[in-house]
Amino acid sequence: MKKVFMLLASLAVVFAMASCGKDKGGDDNLIDDGDGKTEENLHASLKGSEYYPIIMDAETFAKIEKKVAADLRPNDESSFLYVWNGYEGATAEGLNFYGVAGEYTSLSVANNAGWSGFGLNVITLLPNFDKIAKISGDYYLHFCYKGAAGVSHCVYPTWGGKEYRVSVGDGSKFEDNGNAYDFVNPISNNGKFVANEWNEYEIKISDTGIDFTAAPQEDKSTFGEGVKGNNIFCALSGGVAGTVINLDAVFFYKK
Numbered sequence: 001m002k003k004v005f006m007l008l009a010s011l012a013v014v015f016a017m018a019s020c021g022k023d024k025g026g027d028d029n030l031i032d033d034g035d036g037k038t039e040e041n042l043h044a045s046l047k048g049s050e051y052y053p054i055i056m057d058a059e060t061f062a063k064i065e066k067k068v069a070a071d072l073r074p075n076d077e078s079s080f081l082y083v084w085n086g087y088e089g090a091t092a093e094g095l096n097f098y099g100v101a102g103e104y105t106s107l108s109v110a111n112n113a114g115w116s117g118f119g120l121n122v123i124t125l126l127p128n129f130d131k132i133a134k135i136s137g138d139y140y141l142h143f144c145y146k147g148a149a150g151v152s153h154c155v156y157p158t159w160g161g162k163e164y165r166v167s168v169g170d171g172s173k174f175e176d177n178g179n180a181y182d183f184v185n186p187i188s189n190n191g192k193f194v195a196n197e198w199n200e201y202e203i204k205i206s207d208t209g210i211d212f213t214a215a216p217q218e219d220k221s222t223f224g225e226g227v228k229g230n231n232i233f234c235a236l237s238g239g240v241a242g243t244v245i246n247l248d249a250v251f252f253y254k255k
Helices: 058-067 129-134
Strands: 049-055 079-085 087-089 103-109 117-123 139-146 152-159 166-169 174-176 179-181 199-204 228-236 244-254
Touching (some): 049 129, 139 152, 152 244, 166 179, 166 199
Antiparallel strands (some): 049 244, 103 244, 139 244, 152 228, 174 179
16 A cells, blocks of 8 residues: 655645634634633534544644643654545535634545545654553544534544554445445434434443553664654545545543
8 A cells, every 4th residue: 555645734624714604513603712711612523631632723733732742743853644545635615523713634635536535644753752652442433523414534643552442423334445444423413314414422441452551663764763653543535436524623631
């Protein structure tokens, strides 16, 4: 599987700026905690502890920065968004999940792609890399997805050779190489998926069977002697041209 690295400023990440409307699930006051000393106005997902952000805008990050154990967001130095195949940048529309006029990841399957996939890969040069091993069974993977009706994607946390694949969206279960993956229900809207609006999901790490104390498996010696790496969050969208995946608020945390 050939990996093509796409810089943050390139097609892999698209910024969603302010628009005249708001998507359900996004509201400016969700992260507005005034002077930053109180959490009473924070969205519930931002009131936890020990955060490991993967996709998160800068304004929201600032609200929880003191609670961040390790910043996994792509930085072109020690955390990388690798597009393996088939994605191109899509036009991000509306506000992100937290109602901020900032970035979220929006990708579209390219023409004649055949298949599409990406992985967020972190290497041992990442500041606080060792803290990844502290992600235990009582942590959660939080993520938000927005997409069209009747369309499914596969997203999954992974580490040390293990992964936990689920389908998101609706319609048919996502299939890859003859395997179909069960849908995970959103925790928003009473567990029902709502097309073209932000849907919020959480997966408890104890349900995944992933052991984050496992040593990273990939040789990244091009970054220096002894450097290793590992994918930690991935997504697949199939090969139908124009299929769009929008992701935001992706992080591990402890409630």
